[in-house]
Amino acid sequence: MSTCTTIxxxxxxxxxxxxxxxxxxxxxxxxxxxxxxxLGSGGHTTEALKLVxxxxxxxxxxxxxxxxxxxxxxxxxxxxxxxxxxxxxxFSDDQPQYKLLFIPRARRVHQSLLSTPPDAVKSLLACMRIxxxxxxxxxGAFRQPFVDLLILNGPGTCVILCITIFLNxxxxxxxxxxxxxxxxxxxxxxSLSGKLLYHFTDRFVVQWPGLVQPGGREIYRxxxx
Amino acid sequence: xxxxxxxxxxxxxxxxEASISEPVLSTLRDSGYDRLIIxxxxxxxxxxxxxxxxxxxxxxxxxxxxxxxxxxxxxxECEQADLVISHAGSGTILDVLRLGKPLIVVPNPTLLDNHQxxxxxxLQILGHLKATSIQDLASTIASFEPRDxxxxxxxxxxxxxxxxDEEMGFI
Numbered sequence: 001m002s003t004c005t006t007i008x009x010x011x012x013x014x015x016x017x018x019x020x021x022x023x024x025x026x027x028x029x030x031x032x033x034x035x036x037x038x039l040g041s042g043g044h045t046t047e048a049l050k051l052v053x054x055x056x057x058x059x060x061x062x063x064x065x066x067x068x069x070x071x072x073x074x075x076x077x078x079x080x081x082x083x084x085x086x087x088x089x090x091f092s093d094d095q096p097q098y099k100l101l102f103i104p105r106a107r108r109v110h111q112s113l114l115s116t117p118p119d120a121v122k123s124l125l126a127c128m129r130i131x132x133x134x135x136x137x138x139x140g141a142f143r144q145p146f147v148d149l150l151i152l153n154g155p156g157t158c159v160i161l162c163i164t165i166f167l168n169x170x171x172x173x174x175x176x177x178x179x180x181x182x183x184x185x186x187x188x189x190x191s192l193s194g195k196l197l198y199h200f201t202d203r204f205v206v207q208w209p210g211l212v213q214p215g216g217r218e219i220y221r222x223x224x225x
Numbered sequence: 226x227x228x229x230x231x232x233x234x235x236x237x238x239x240x241x242e243a244s245i246s247e248p249v250l251s252t253l254r255d256s257g258y259d260r261l262i263i264x265x266x267x268x269x270x271x272x273x274x275x276x277x278x279x280x281x282x283x284x285x286x287x288x289x290x291x292x293x294x295x296x297x298x299x300x301x302e303c304e305q306a307d308l309v310i311s312h313a314g315s316g317t318i319l320d321v322l323r324l325g326k327p328l329i330v331v332p333n334p335t336l337l338d339n340h341q342x343x344x345x346x347x348l349q350i351l352g353h354l355k356a357t358s359i360q361d362l363a364s365t366i367a368s369f370e371p372r373d374x375x376x377x378x379x380x381x382x383x384x385x386x387x388x389x390d391e392e393m394g395f396i
Contacts (some may be wrong), residue, residue, distance in 0.1 A: 009251040033393050043316045054382025127236045140232060149393055179384075179392060185315035203392055208347065223378070225319065 034147040036064040036101075036176065038158045039074035047183055049081050050152050050225040057085050063098040063176055064147055066130070068105045068157055102126060107159040117154055127164040134171055145174040152201070153181045154193035162197050177201040182211065182218075184225050227260040228253060229306035231299060236267040237312050237333045239359045241292075243272065245273070248363040250286035256366060262302055263292045300324070308371070313341035313356070318348065321381065327371035328354040331362060353377045 037052055039045040052063070067080040082098050106123040107116045121159045135146045150165065152158040158180075168175040180201040187208045188196065198204055198217075206218045207225070237376070243249055247372045253261065268294075270276040276283075280293045296302055303309055309321045313332040321328045330348075332341035345356035352375035353355060357365035390396045 043314070046316050050380070051385050054385040056386065059395070060389070149389070163341075177392060179389070183315065184319065185340055185344050186349045187340065187342075189340075201387075203388070205388065210347075214349075219388070221384045221388060224388075225380070 002014060006136045029216045032059055032061050033147045033150060034062055034064070035060045036066055036147040037151045038066045038153075038161055039068075039071070039078060040153065040158055041068060041071050041074055041156050043185070044154050044183065045071075045074040045077055047181075047225045048103045048151065049077055050174045051151065051153070053081055053085070054224075055098070057089060060149075061097045065098065065100045066161065067100055067102055068152060069102045070105075077079060101130060103130070105162075105196050109135075120160060123160045124164065127161050128167070129160070131139045131175070135174065143174050145176045150176040151181065152178065152197070154191055156193065159193050160198050162200055166200050167178065177202045179205065181224065182207060184208075184223055186211065226307040228258045228306055228308045228310060229262050229264075229299075229302045230310045231264040231317060232266045232268055232301075232312045233264075233314050233317050234266045234295070235314065235333070236269070237331075237335075238268045238270070239335075240310075240312060240331050241265045241268040241270055242272060243331075243359045243362050244259065245270070245276075245285065245290060245348065246363075250290075251287045252363045252366045254287040256369075258308065259288060259292045261288050262306075263290065263294075264296050264299060264302070265294060267291055268295075286383075290304055299378070308366075308369070310362075310366075313345040318344065318354070319330055322353055322377035325331045325376060326367070327374060329365055329369060330354055330356050331359060331364075332356065334358070336350075351375060376379060 005039065037048050039048050057063070065075075067074045077197050078100060104119065104122045106120045127163070131146050134218045135144060138144065150161070152162060153200070162178060162204040165175050165178055166183070178201045180203070181192065181204065182190060186206070188210050192209065204218045206212065206220050206223070207223050209220055212218055212220050230240070232240055241263060244261065265276070275281055276292045280291065283290050303324050303326055304328060308329070310329045311317045311321060313330040318328070319380070323364055327386060332339065332343045332345045345354070346368045348354050349356040352373070354374065355369060357364060387396065
């Protein structure tokens with residue numbers, strides 16, 4: 001009996017993992033679509049904001065910028081983009097259609113490997129709070145994911161964020177679609193974040209033709225930044 | 226004519242040292258460049274201690290040199306420049322190419338897991354810039370023909386917005 005149950009559980013887990021990716025493919029379009037963008041500092045932030053700047057802010061609203069604690073560069077750049085867009089589209093600044101969320105860094109550059117796990121756990125808990133816990137308590141939005149689409153482009157902490165989304169899907173909670181865009185700097189090989197997230201995103205986008213494998217799931221549409 | 230050398234906010238001592246070396250300065254002067262502005266970022270110039278302040282002006286081998294640690298608006302320097310020489314960071318490369326400036330890049334060989342080299346050579350194959358090394362910088366400048374470069378396409382946001390519209394079912 002217990003063997004049977006174990007096999008059933010394993011099978012359903014396997015089914016989940018194989019199919020969660022495509023479970024919510026191409027939802028019927030609502031009027032607007034909420035998005036979140038992880039800003040990974042420095043060049044990652046510059047590229048991520050360049051991508052976001054291409055979107056129609058009337059349609060992709062509200063926008064949530066997820067920033068590592070202490071990364072004032074990214075926070076300022078996000079605010080600057082919002083101000084430019086608001087001026088362009090004459091949006092009123094009274095009711096901003098965006099917010100900034102800060103999460104602890106999973107791993108700092110040059111951080112010793114020994115001290116990484118506790119920081120990664122802190123980061124994971126913060127991500128789970130945003131992705132899984134908060135939406136459950138949101139008034140009038142039962143069974144709505146925290147956003148409709150999450151855009152990631154590395155580094156480190158974005159992997160934690162993606163893991164949280166995946167856990168969410170495994171237990172059947174509403175989850176955003178996840179799009180990963182590899183950096184323009186990666187010509188011949190994927191970054192570590194890219195390699196880790198390759199199978200765990202709904203859309204995996206690269207910016208150089210050399211990264212497209214025959215039969216692979218990556219999408220190439222030229223330089224996007 | 227003005228040359229602008231930048232390493233962004235990174236540290237690339239060898240490129241900054243090379244750009245104030247006699248062979249490079251003489252080549253620049255012979256090619257008609259009489260002004261050189263350098264943003265050294267966090268690079269340290271061991272040969273000349275006086276260059277390591279916030280900014281410094283000097284004349285050497287017939288070239289007027291300004292060295293800055295950080296320039297607040299490097300876009301202005303790029304716009305004025307007739308030639309830009311930079312590290313091969315993707316952000317700097319995109320900024321300079323989008324301004325339509327002739328660009329020579331020197332990938333930093335001391336970086337671990339070096340992708341600068343790959344990006345530089347991929348863009349060189351497409352004809353958008355010239356990639357070289359510290360050793361060959363002077364000879365690259367001497368033989369550099371800005372007119373042979375292929376203009377880099379301007380930023381086209383529709384590619385990404387279409388991708389996202391498709392993903393979310395708007396198209």
